[in-house]
Amino acid sequence: MISQFALRLLCGMSATWCLMPRGDVTCGFFRIQMLVALGFAVAATLFAQSLPAVEAGTAALSLMEIRIAAGLAATMCYLGSIYWTLARRRGGGICAGLVCGLSTTALLGSLPRSVYESVQSALLHIGSELASSWLIGGAFTAMLLGHWYLTAPMMKLRPLEILNRALGGAAILRGVVAVAALLQLSSFSPNDTQVIWLTMRWLCGILAPVAAVVLVRSILRYRNTQSATGVLFAAVILVFIGETTAAVLSRDLHWPM
Incomplete structure (x- = not known):
């Protein structure tokens, strides 16, 4: 459950960064956000084996693939914190988008393969x-x-x-x-x-x-x-x-x- 909540937080936080008016917020806020998200990304990577579908061996993605996606998200969080420290807003925004995409991939890939067998089930999950x-x-x-x-x-x-x-x-x-x-x-x-x-x-x-x-x-x-x-x-x-x-x-x- 730790990894699941970490991935959800990481996905939700990064999506919020992408949608909010970043130009009206000082760079220091996003630098700290990236470092907080880095902790969640590392937790998701380390405890990925505790994901329910991964434990059962039914996840859409393998444990290694989920860890790679979460690990890359952690890397982007670290790079993003550097960009925001240097007040490079464009680079920081790109890193935020990559974190969002990678964390979403890991999160949806941790669902059981069976949920993707029908459109209705996939949409609901x-x-x-x-x-x-x-x-x-x-x-x-x-x-x-x-x-x-x-x-x-x-x-x-x-x-x-x-x-x-x-x-x-x-x-x-x-x-x-x-x-x-x-x-x-x-x-x-x-x-x-x-x-x-x-x-x-x-x-x-x-x-x-x-x-x-x-x-x-x-x-x-x-x-x-x-x-x-x-x-x-x-x-x-x-x-x-x-x-x-x-x-x-x-x-x-x-x-x-």
Whole structure:
């Protein structure tokens, strides 16, 4: 599970870098982001054998191929940190795109080969992984960007506002995918424990980040980035709880939740 969450964070963070207005954010933020992502990439490489499908020997890509993709992502993170240190925005942006592509390849390659046997199954599993990645990585990056305003208080609010809206979109998309997955489990009759997990999954992982987005939007009207960051920090914790319970349910039911 460590490698799976590391890959999701890496994928979501790098996708957020590519989508956000990088020109409005100081280079130091991306340098630190690259170093944080480097840690996740190394963790994903070292613990790739713990991925569920890899353990079962059913992954779409081999263990070596997943490790190569994650290792290359780590290399790009290191090179990106150098580019951002030197304020070479174009090179840093290219590295961010490569990290996103490599981490996505490793993440989707860690899914069982059986999910790609039908278009419907492939779309559901791929959508679940990408939505989860966007939600986790988007919340984490938005929270760290909020902290960055403590060192760059004169920075425009536009990047944080965009990341906050993106977080809301990610939470809604995650909810849509979760509903689609539940509707296809026609014979699913949850026991008491699974009802508790499902409740935590929806309250913490989907509804809570939507509520956090509304609060942050209101707080940013007064340029109070510290309070907004506190709300985003709480959202990150709740999203982690929600996605952890979803991972537990998915492993028990062998179906994306």
